[in-house]
Amino acid sequence: MKLKLLAALLSVVALSACEHKIQTNGKSLINLNYNQNETVTYYEAIAAYKTLADNYPQAKLLSYGITDAGKPLHLFVMSKDHDFNPGSIKEAGKTIVLINNGIHPGEPEGIDASIWFADNVLRDKDGMGTLLENTVVCIIPVYNVGGCLNRSAFHRTGQTTPKECGHRGNAKNLDLNRDFVKLDTKNAKAFTTIFREWQPDVFLDTHTTNGSDHKYVITLIPFQPCGLPDALSKFFRDKMIPRLYEQMAGTDYEMIPYVNYMNRSPKSGISLYIQPPR
Known part of the structure; x- marks a missing residue:
């Protein structure tokens, strides 16, 4: 599956729209190579979000704790009002959407799609900036940091793309998609902190079929x-599930x-x- 296709799914998470002021004359600040069947590395993903946060006041890159790989778990937040406090955001009646990427880095489409999505929203491509009127979007760039760092062309031999991808196991070779309850990993503990603090109204976890x-x-x-x-x-x-299918059918x-x-x-x-x- 080409990386660009998952971006269509990400567009369904925003709930309403209005005019949004952009900061870079609508020019993209991001360079992705999904057309060459390449996915970003961990460092490229974080660098992309840092670039967006540095150029748009309505975006901020936060960090929560240290993962098993010894690197922080990042959270990228887009808020039209430049408000990055989950308490005051809730008091203002805003909807909070949390998108989690790279729980299995061998399924990296969501990692690239979320970068593309964030760039398009912030530069108001095709009016996408209006999606932040009543919604604050939070994105975990890469949840399984250790697995993303462990790149190879041979982790997912049943998949034809991308050329290289990360490994399913994290830095301790544990499956983070089996650790939400037992919390054996630092990643899961950091995720729990994010989830409790932001209390999202909608949670989206991106995956890809295994071939x-x-x-x-x-x-x-x-x-x-x-x-x-x-x-x-x-x-x-x-209501919600039928509406998602209805919107995507269009x-x-x-x-x-x-x-x-x-x-x-x-x-x-x-x-x-x-x-x-x-």
Whole structure:
């Protein structure tokens, strides 16, 4: 899957719009090489967000704790009002969206797509700056720092792109997507601090299929509504999820539910994704 395609999914997280003043005459400050099937390195990702934060007062790059790789976990925040305090943002009635990237650095599309998304919003490309009117967007550039630093052309041999990517395991070779409860890693503890402090209204975790091919380039695994309180479950199931599919159907990248292959082959059947405790 080409890196640019996931950007379409990121566009659904913003909830409303208005005119937004830009700082760089609409010129992009970022250079991505997804057309050459290349994904950014960890250092390039952080440098890109530093560049954006240095040039736009409505953006700020924060750090939370130290990961198992010995490097901080960064959080990039875009706020039209230049307010980067989660408490006052909540008091103002703003919606907070948190996007997490690179939990599995071998699935790097979200890393590049989020950089592209942030650059486009901040420079108001095609009016995208208006997305920040009632919404503050928070982006974790790379969650699995150690895995992203461990780049190779042979980690995901079932994927045709990119040329190199990171490793699934973190600096301790632990799967961060299995550590949200037990908190064995410094990464997960830092993430918990971010999540508790910002209390996002919408959380998006970007992944990529592990070599499986789908007719549609964008797939969605929504949280199972039955695991939510009744009122929230009804809103999520009856309004939010259908609206996401409806909006994406009006773009070039119609979205479908993500499915698993039974016995590793679609010929044996497909099933919706089951979400066991992690």
